[in-house]
Amino acid sequence: MSKLEFTKEAAKGLEKTYLTRDVVAQRLETIRQLDLSSGERVLDIGCGPGYLCESMGEIVGRHGAVIGIDISTDLIDLCNRRKASTWLSYAIGDATNLGQADASLDAVVCTQVAEYVPDVDRVLSETFRVLRPGGRTIFVATDWDAVVWHSENPERMALVMKSWEEHCAHPHLPRFLAHKLVNAGFRFDGATIFPILNLQCDDDSYSKGLARGIRDFVGRKKDVSADDLSEWHSEFERLSEAGRYFFSTNRYVFKASKPAARTH
Numbered sequence: 001m002s003k004l005e006f007t008k009e010a011a012k013g014l015e016k017t018y019l020t021r022d023v024v025a026q027r028l029e030t031i032r033q034l035d036l037s038s039g040e041r042v043l044d045i046g047c048g049p050g051y052l053c054e055s056m057g058e059i060v061g062r063h064g065a066v067i068g069i070d071i072s073t074d075l076i077d078l079c080n081r082r083k084a085s086t087w088l089s090y091a092i093g094d095a096t097n098l099g100q101a102d103a104s105l106d107a108v109v110c111t112q113v114a115e116y117v118p119d120v121d122r123v124l125s126e127t128f129r130v131l132r133p134g135g136r137t138i139f140v141a142t143d144w145d146a147v148v149w150h151s152e153n154p155e156r157m158a159l160v161m162k163s164w165e166e167h168c169a170h171p172h173l174p175r176f177l178a179h180k181l182v183n184a185g186f187r188f189d190g191a192t193i194f195p196i197l198n199l200q201c202d203d204d205s206y207s208k209g210l211a212r213g214i215r216d217f218v219g220r221k222k223d224v225s226a227d228d229l230s231e232w233h234s235e236f237e238r239l240s241e242a243g244r245y246f247f248s249t250n251r252y253v254f255k256a257s258k259p260a261a262r263t264h
């Protein structure tokens with residue numbers, strides 16, 4: 001396996017991590033920026049465990065629609081098991097082929113998915129196609145160089161993080177997103193950062209789940225020794241107990257809209 005796979009086991013990990021206070025706060029910020037109204041139709045590309053879809057469903061209500069697509073059968077099964085309203089629907093689907101009619105949506109959101117798709121330009125052109133003129137989109141992505149994670153062994157930390165970069169196709173996507181959005185035809189409406197800061201490695205922190213995910217992925221690749229990886233992982237609990245834990249990263253939130261059709 002060269003990239004991260006969103007299997008049943010990974011789905012369980014995502015479900016847990018995405019309920020931490022950090023990721024809940026990130027979702028609230030995404031929703032705030034998306035500025036949905038009752039009755040709107042919105043697509044979530046790579047909806048993962050479906051929490052964002054559920055929150056958006058509460059806003060758009062029965063006269064609107066939220067559609068979540070994801071390439072992982074396990075994650076779509078999980079979403080469908082919790083699905084509570086008829087205006088919420090889920091489907092297995094690929095970000096490069098959205099399976100929606102042209103100009104059929106008011107908004108499209110894609111949070112931490114585009115970096116996993118080799119052909120990002122195709123994701124953007126598909127997003128453009130399915131949005132109605134005047135419709136808007138939000139893409140949220142991580143630049144893995146923007147992680148500050150304290151370790152008393154910085155060389156080992158660098159080795160592990162270098163190996164982790166291979167979990168996705170574009171570990172530095174935010175640097176290129178504004179340009180790519182404009183190339184796809186969008187009006188670029190600006191970008192902001194959403195910071196995550198953990199001074200403790202506890203069950204409610206994003207970085208605890210991330211550390212588990214990195215340990216499992218890098219462990220399968222075998223370019224870091226099992227001992228080094230185990231020490232890398234166990235150091236966090238020690239640092240946290242000693243009050244010396246530090247993790248920080250940014251989410252980059254890009255906003256764009258499809259220009260309204262010209263009237264003559």
Ligand SMILES: C[S@@+](CC[C@H](N)C(=O)[O-])C[C@H]1O[C@@H](n2cnc3c(N)ncnc32)[C@H](O)[C@@H]1O
Pocket residue numbers: 006018045046047048049050052069070071072075093094095096110111112113116117
């Ligand atoms: C890091 S998770 C983000 C989940 C969700 N968007 C969130 O932020 O809560 C990445 C998601 O992208 C999905 N994914 C990866 N490649 C995809 C593709 N080509 N098309 C659709 N979904 C994809 C994965 O299955 C996974 O659910």
